[in-house]
Amino acid sequence: xxxxxxxxxxxxxxxxxxxxxxxxxxxxxxxxxxxxxxxxxxxxxxxxxxxxxxxxxxxxxxxxxxxxxxxxxxxxxxxxxxxxxxxxxxxxxxxxxxxxxxxxxxxxxxxxxxxxxxxxxxxxxxxxxxxxxxxxxxxxxxxxxxxxxxxxxxxxxxxxxxxxxxxxxxxxxxxxxxxxxxxxxxxxxxxxxxxxxxxxxxxxxxxxxxxxxxxxxxxxxxxxxxxxxxxxxxxxxxxxxxxxxxxxxxxxxxxxxxxxxxxxxxxxxxxxxxxxxxxxxxxxxxxxxxxxxxxxxxxxxxxxxxxxxxxxxxxxxxxxxxxxxxxxxxxxxxxxxxxxxxxxxxxxxxxxxxxxxxxxxxxxxxxxxxxxxxxxxxxxxxxxxxxxxxxxxxxxxxxxxxxxxxxxxxxxxxxxxxxxxxxx
Numbered sequence: 258x259x260x261x262x263x264x265x266x267x268x269x270x271x272x273x274x275x276x277x278x279x280x281x282x283x284x285x286x287x288x289x290x291x292x293x294x295x296x297x298x299x300x301x302x303x304x305x306x307x308x309x310x311x312x313x314x315x316x317x318x319x320x321x322x323x324x325x326x327x328x329x330x331x332x333x334x335x336x337x338x339x340x341x342x343x344x345x346x347x348x349x350x351x352x353x354x355x356x357x358x359x360x361x362x363x364x365x366x367x368x369x370x371x372x373x374x375x376x377x378x379x380x381x382x383x384x385x386x387x388x389x390x391x392x393x394x395x396x397x398x399x400x401x402x403x404x405x406x407x408x409x410x411x412x413x414x415x416x417x418x419x420x421x422x423x424x425x426x427x428x429x430x431x432x433x434x435x436x437x438x439x440x441x442x443x444x445x446x447x448x449x450x451x452x453x454x455x456x457x458x459x460x461x462x463x464x465x466x467x468x469x470x471x472x473x474x475x476x477x478x479x480x481x482x483x484x485x486x487x488x489x490x491x492x493x494x495x496x497x498x499x500x501x502x503x504x505x506x507x508x509x510x511x512x513x514x515x516x517x518x519x520x521x522x523x524x525x526x527x528x529x530x531x532x533x534x535x536x537x538x539x540x541x542x543x544x545x546x547x548x549x550x551x552x553x554x555x556x557x558x559x560x561x562x563x564x565x566x567x568x569x570x571x572x573x574x575x576x577x578x579x580x581x582x583x584x585x586x587x588x589x590x591x592x593x594x595x596x597x598x599x600x601x602x603x604x605x606x607x608x609x610x611x612x613x614x615x616x617x618x619x620x621x622x623x624x625x626x627x628x629x630x631x632x633x634x635x636x637x638x639x640x641x642x643x644x645x646x647x648x649x650x651x652x653x654x655x656x657x658x659x660x661x662x663x664x665x666x667x668x669x670x671x672x673x674x675x676x677x678x679x680x681x
Contacts, residue, residue, distance in 0.1 A: 303517075307332060307343055308350040310528070310677040312592050312644030317341055322351070322522075323497040324481060348524050349594055349675065355486035355520040357567075361392045367406040367417060368399065368508055370479045370492040371571075378407060381442045386509065392487050393518060399508030406467040407442075420467045425449070428465040429458065439468060482571055484521040485514075490571065496522075523571070523673060532595070532674035533572050538652075539583040551580040551657075557600060563670050565598030565640040570672035575600070578618055578659035578667055583652060586676075590647045593622075595674035597632055598640035599667060617660035618667035625650035633660070640672060647676070 305319040317334030324330045330345035366374045366389055376391030386398040406417045409430075420426040425439040427449045437451030446457045447466060479492040483505060496505035503516040525531070533554050542551035550558075553575040557563055563570040573595070599616055616636040621629040624645055632641060647653065657669045 304354065305332070305334065306352040307348060308352075308594070308642065309343065309347050310349045310592060310594065311347070312594070312646065314642065315341065315343075319353075319498075321497075321499050323499070325495050325497065345524065346526070346528060349529070349677070350524065350673075351522040353517075353519050353521070355518055358392065358485075358487035358518065360487065362390070363409055365408045366391070366404065367408070368403045368492075369405045370403070371482070372491045372493075372507060374489050374491070375487055377444065378404075378442050379444055387442075391489075393485055393489055393514050394507075394512040397507065397512050398510050403508035404468065405470075406465065407463075408465045409463060417467050418465060420469055423469050425469055426465070426467040427451075427458065427463065428467075429462050430464045431462070439466065442466070480524060480526040482523040482525065483519060484523070484569075486518045486520050488569060525675070528678045530590075530676040530678065531572055532593070532676055533574050533671075535584060535676075537582040538585050541581050543579040551577045552582070557668070557670075563672060564600055565596070565670050565672060568596070568598075568640055568672070570596070570670065573673055574671040576620075576655075576657045576669040576671065578657050578669075581654065581656045583654050586647055586650050586653055589678045590650075590676050591679050592677045593624075593643070593645040593647055593653060593674065594677065595643045596640040596672035597634065597643050598638065598670055598672070599634045599636040600670045616667045618669055619656075619658045619660055620669050620671075621656040621658070623654040623656075625652060629654075629656070634667070634669065636667070640670075648679075 303319045305317055307315045307317060309315070315336055317332075317336045320333040320335070322332045324345055332343045332348065332351065334341055360375065362375050362377055364375070364377050366376050366378065368374075374389070374391045374393065374397075376389050376394075376397070379388045379390050379396075381387035381401065385401060387401055387404065389397040389399060391397050408417070418426060418428065421436050424436045427435045427437070427439070427447065435449060435451045435453065435456075437449055440448035440450055440455070442448070442460075444460065446459055447463050448455070448457055450456075479494050481493050481496060483491040483493060483496060483503075485491070491505060491507055493505040493507060495511075496503065498516045498519075501516050502513045503519055504511055504513040540552065555563070555572045557575045563573045563575060597620055599618060618634045619631055620634060621631040622643065622645055623629045624647060627650075630645070632643070634641075645653070655671075659667050661667070
């Protein structure tokens with residue numbers, strides 16, 4: 258069979274490239290090469306998953322995104338053979354399939370709007386726009402009053418240490434802390450003045466530099482949080498993707514970066530209320546281990562980041578079994594949106610090839626006086642999306658239970674929970 262097929266192909270090629278007509282043979286040969294080569298050079302289609310504020314999820318073949326103003330803000334793509342567009346007020350989150358990036362630096366740059374970049378301040382010698390060398394943007398100039406700190410080491414400090422009023426704070430790798438006034442910084446050293454005098458501390462000895470508290474941008478002024486493949490995050494009010502490049506506004510600059518590095522874009526505008534900032538009306542806690550807190554807001558124990566697997570969250574709730582929370586809802590609440598999973602940050606067996614045994618728990622939600630909707634959670638599973646319609650309901654209850662007799666390791670993470678509001 259294969260011999261016959263080879264003869265047939267050979268005859269077809271011999272006719273196509275017959276030397277009786279050299280020009281035709283050359284033309285046909287070039288067309289044959291183009292047909293064979295072009296498909297290899299066509300880039301793979303980029304897909305994106307768009308989560309909408311009404312609970313719907315749409316997977317699209319991504320074309321472009323543009324977010325600059327209310328009347329020019331959309332995501333374009335193809336879904337099931339039809340062209341689709343989503344406006345910014347409809348979108349809660351956009352996911353891209355970015356792969357992790359190797360770390361190029363051990364320093365983290367913090368801006369006052371919540372932006373965190375992996376990079377180094379290459380030059381900062383006075384009131385100007387410091388030059389930052391970043392894993393993402395390579396060379397970036399930001400306004401100096403947008404910078405609130407620089408930390409060394411990976412993973413970074415989960416939260417910047419508090420500085421005294423109107424004073425800067427310098428922390429060294431030896432554990433020393435000095436309060437005073439930051440003078441200058443370059444690739445070699447940090448200049449700092451304290452009651453002990455003026456020093457030049459080698460850059461490698463500085464673990465954290467925290468500037469005096471400054472005005473933090475209002476969330477509605479920077480409603481988008483961009484999360485990149487190296488876990489950096491950027492808060493911005495303007496960004497777009499076109500022809501494979503992403504551009505955004507950061508600290509007075511508008512840098513660009515390959516769009517393939519973007520992992521997630523979370524939309525936090527005035528029609529969204531961050532759920533973790535809401536105090537429950539009633540709650541009960543019966544932690545399985547004495548002396549532990551069943552509810553921690555916006556971080557995990559010891560100020561560690563909220564994380565399910567490799568997915569890290571900017572805000573949310575860390576819940577241990579057994580606890581139940583009861584929240585009051587307002588007339589304008591339309592949907593409860595969140596991601597739900599188990600964190601093994603504190604209990605996973607790092608030396609086991611399989612990551613130790615799997616923890617299990619149950620998380621249940623009840624809207625109004627309706628029935629409980631239960632999610633069975635496993636520490637080896639990816640987070641699941643939760644979308645609950647709330648229209649007309651006056652309360653939302655959340656319950657966390659251990660699925661095993663020994664369930665102290667079943668730490669439930671409610672990642673980036675929000676309440677969406679109606680537009681009336």
